[in-house]
Amino acid sequence: RFWREITLTDRKYKPFFTKGKEITKVIFQGVEKGVLTPYKDEAFMQKMSKQEFLEQLKLPEADSAHASAFDDNHNDWGEHAKAPQAQKVDDEYFLPNEASILELMIDRLFVEGELIRDIQSLKIIIPEQKFETGLRKEVAIFKYKDLFDYFNSLGDEAIWFNEDNSARHLNFTKAFEEQLFDSRIVKIENSEDATLEDIHKEDHLKVAKQ
DSSP: OOEEEEEEESGGGGGGOTTTTTHHHHHHHHHHTTTOBBBBTSSSSBOOOOOHHHHHHHHHOOOOOOSOOOOEEESSSOOOSSSOTTGGGOBBBBBBGGOEEEEEEEEEEEEEEEEEEEEEEEEEEEEEEGGGOOOOOOEEEEEEEHHHHHHHHGGGSSEEEOSSSSSGGEEHHHHHHHTOOOOOEEEOOOOOOOHHHHHHHHHHHHHOOO
16 A cells, blocks of 8 residues: 655646646535545544534635635635635635645555556645645545546546647546556555655664764
């Protein structure tokens, strides 16, 4: 088992992040409609309510440029450029295009001698640049099989955008299936549940102490 990270704002990942049809926006709308269930853990033991999901998206401080996540005047997620003047800080949320990091948990399986990469989950992360603390925030985890069914049900509304050939736009599920993305491995399953970065730091410290 290993984990890969996709930074959606990088140009090579833009097909997943088309303006107005970002993969994160499509997922957020699924939660809003009650079609998708977010989880707190990768074992899928702790479900997250819609309200808990919203709590994860609250801004750390007021920012009038952000809209309400579930806007009373819109059925979409955060379409307004500005929240109402009377809106409280607690009712302001990060927009979908600000939750720009995905982390995939993937199992490697050998089926009849063929290596299969089986995606188990997708985690949405708000990058550290959005916080004064310099620490990123994990929003929620989704079962990939739930996303697979949901994306397929949306057809052209869940599109991996092909800039070179408009006739070759693909559903998100097809893009994941064909691995039409390049991403870095951030963790390989280990007894300490440590990321590769943590392991490298520990190795450097051991060398420095020698």
